[in-house]
Amino acid sequence: METEKYKLALQTELNQLNSEMKELGVKNPEVKGDWVERANDLDTVSADLNDVADRTEEYDERRATLATLEGRYNNIMHALKKIDDGSYxxxxxxxxxxxxxxxxxxxxxxxxxxxxxxx
Ligand SMILES: [Zn+2]
Incomplete structure (x- = not known):
């Protein structure tokens, strides 16, 4: 098995995921491997209702995307760990x-x- 080749592919994908996730969220400082979506600068008092709905939708999408990316990220970390311990x-x-x-x-x-x- 060409483990080195897969390791390289995994690391490349990890780097890509990292930059995508940085756009969407921030690392949770308390939980390793967990990411939190960026805080919304939503002013629900002065914003009009359509604006609130749009931004809430955006926020939900961002959170869903982040969850997907997080899943892939953790999967890759898992695979890299298996390469290290020889169970890949x-x-x-x-x-x-x-x-x-x-x-x-x-x-x-x-x-x-x-x-x-x-x-
Ligand atoms: Zn099987």
Whole structure:
């Protein structure tokens, strides 16, 4: 297995995620691996209702996007940790080797194809 190649791919994706997440939120200083959406400068008293609705929607979207990115980020961190401890490329459900083409498509995959919906 070309672990180095996957490691590089994972680190590249991690860097991209990091900059995307910096646009959307800030790291939670209290919980490692957790990100909090940026505070809204929403003035609900003076803003008109449409404006409030728009910004609330924006805020919800941002929070949803951030949650997705956070999930990918933590998945990648998990994969990098597995590279370090030598368990990378092994299905977390069956303990079988994960197919190379699955890792090519998703270097952070935790399971083989058979168990991809269970991992
Ligand atoms: Zn499996």
């Amino acid at each position: 490329g092994i299905c977390e459900v069956s303990g079988e080797t994960i197919e190379e083409d699955r890792l090519e498509a998703n270097p952070a995959a935790r399971t083989c194809k058979l168990h991809m919906n269970e991992g």
